[in-house]
Amino acid sequence: DLNELEELDRRARSEELYVAVFGEISAGKSSLIHALAPQAEPEVDVIGGTTRAVTHFRSDAMTFADVPGSHEISGAAREQLARDEALRAHVVIYVCAGDLTRDQDTELRWLHGFGKPTVLVLNKADQFDARERDALLRALRERYGDVTDAQIIVSAGGLERFERQLPDGRREHVERE
Numbered sequence: 001d002l003n004e005l006e007e008l009d010r011r012a013r014s015e016e017l018y019v020a021v022f023g024e025i026s027a028g029k030s031s032l033i034h035a036l037a038p039q040a041e042p043e044v045d046v047i048g049g050t051t052r053a054v055t056h057f058r059s060d061a062m063t064f065a066d067v068p069g070s071h072e073i074s075g076a077a078r079e080q081l082a083r084d085e086a087l088r089a090h091v092v093i094y095v096c097a098g099d100l101t102r103d104q105d106t107e108l109r110w111l112h113g114f115g116k117p118t119v120l121v122l123n124k125a126d127q128f129d130a131r132e133r134d135a136l137l138r139a140l141r142e143r144y145g146d147v148t149d150a151q152i153i154v155s156a157g158g159l160e161r162f163e164r165q166l167p168d169g170r171r172e173h174v175e176r177e
Helices: 002-013 029-036 076-088 102-112 130-144
Strands: 017-023 055-059 062-066 091-096 118-122 150-153 160-165 171-176
Touching: 002 076, 017 029, 017 076, 029 062, 029 091, 091 102, 102 118, 118 130, 130 150
Parallel strands: 017 062, 017 091, 091 118, 118 150
Antiparallel strands: 055 062, 160 171
């Protein structure tokens, strides 16, 4: 496709580093982008599948691509958008929220096949105690040290937004970290 080749050529000539933030639905990809590029305002929601298209956020000489999550029910078209962007990127950050499933393992190894620098990020570290975090990091390094350039643990945070109905029938919008 001519447009695809033009985009790859444009990125190769630019002085920007394109980083695709890739991973399964609800792993915290958008929250991680916001943590790395605070001026970026990707849509973050407790409900999975919030990211529906590839969106770019520039920070200094880097552009982060927020992509739809993989393995979403009825999300094959969005998943293809994510895969295409990961292939265009110079670097891939693969975000997970726990030990990798068989599908995630396959996906990470598929990405490795393209020879791009890849960082495996275990997000939501605050959900594990210190012993669990250490064990998970050891396991991820042991299993994926040969297919990723680094394996790290973060807690990207973010905001949870929801609406709740009060006993008197009124609705209240709640936002909490």
